[in-house]
Amino acid sequence: MKNAEELIISGIQSPNVLGGLSLLQSCVSIGELLTILPQEHLLLDLFSANYERSVNKERLDKLASYYLKSVTNNTPFDIPNISLVAYNQAREESLYERVVSLQYDRKESAIVDGFLAISALSKLLDRVDPFTGKKVNKSVLTSKQKQVLMDIDVRLSVYYCQNKKINEETISKLFLHINTLDTRVYSQSIITQVQESPLNLGAEKLAQALNLDLFGGISDLNKITKSDSYVTTKSTLIQILLASLGGKGARVEKQLPTHLPNKTLITAQVIEDALITLIPFMRGWVSCLEGKFKQDSNGFHRSMQIWQAMGVVAYELNHENDLTETDLFSFGQTLGRLDYDKSALHWGKCPAFKKDASGKVWINATGGGRTFRDKVATYFVSLLGLNDTKIH
Structure with missing residues (x-):
């Protein structure tokens, strides 16, 4: 200078x-x-x-x-x-x-x-x-x-x-x-990785409580492929937790929400309360699918929309009276014992599915991920003997 x-x-x-x-x-x-x-x-x-x-x-x-x-x-x-x-x-x-x-x-x-x-x-x-x-x-x-x-x-x-x-x-x-000019790429998955929110911490607690690392762990990316060892994604766990809190009306927009659809503030305590129901229910489900996660990389048990449907079901369980931890675990097992093979006959009872061109396997009949999730959740609720008309 x-x-x-x-x-x-x-x-x-x-x-x-x-x-x-x-x-x-x-x-x-x-x-x-x-x-x-x-x-x-x-x-x-x-x-x-x-x-x-x-x-x-x-x-x-x-x-x-x-x-x-x-x-x-x-x-x-x-x-x-x-x-x-x-x-x-x-x-x-x-x-x-x-x-x-x-x-x-x-x-x-x-x-x-x-x-x-x-x-x-x-x-x-x-x-x-x-x-x-x-x-x-x-x-x-x-x-x-x-x-x-x-x-x-x-x-x-x-x-x-x-x-x-x-x-x-x-x-x-x-x-x-x-x-x-906003030149940065936008993705809900990106937001869920970096945004500080009780939902993020809750998703991590859910993953730990379910011991998901034993079955392959969770991916930070928004999807998993057949070749991945992961069983689910962090974004999916957040979506499950959010659905268990607010039903199918709760959603991620450009940021993780700070309030539920009913205007309730999402706090650490709200998350803890939701996990009381969600953890035993999901434990029951996962306990029946441990072998499937390791042996079958192509079943519906690896569909992130199916996972997210469990959050909507948990929301309905939150509104049932006097359910014990054992009850919740048993409900999870009932759904976990289903055949998640893509050719399983029982999927024909769910309006979310239709047969593919070959007539051999079931595929999404709704044209959308959220609609597919919600129709699967309605089917799951009916299998549990709950009043599916309550799903909002």
């Missing part, structure tokens, strides 16, 4: 990013990043009025919590990506093939991506938030942990145009495009 404002950063040059711009991609430590950020923020007026709204605060808190846990637990994490525009005649020097050094004035740069990450890092390092001018409560990190955080790398992207000024319209468009 020539002076306090003149920066020299080395990295990989990408000359083909459209709009006449080039891009330098580099890595710098968080400590170094905080020294090279511009002091004035060209685009602040575009978001300052909304920066402290609840949606941004929630996202910032999630980032800070994520970074905090990664540092305290020493676990790998998705390092932040910070993007700047060096808008006034940046100068590059070729070092080797596409490796270049870029020289520009810090005062003539603008942040276009990574605002919340910068705020979260500032919060953990007891620094003033550069976008609000506020300093939050003292960080829970120790001095040693703060140094660990300072030494972690971030991805730094610098857009520039060599020896030419980038106009404000181009900078503004780049900022808007980056901050309006």
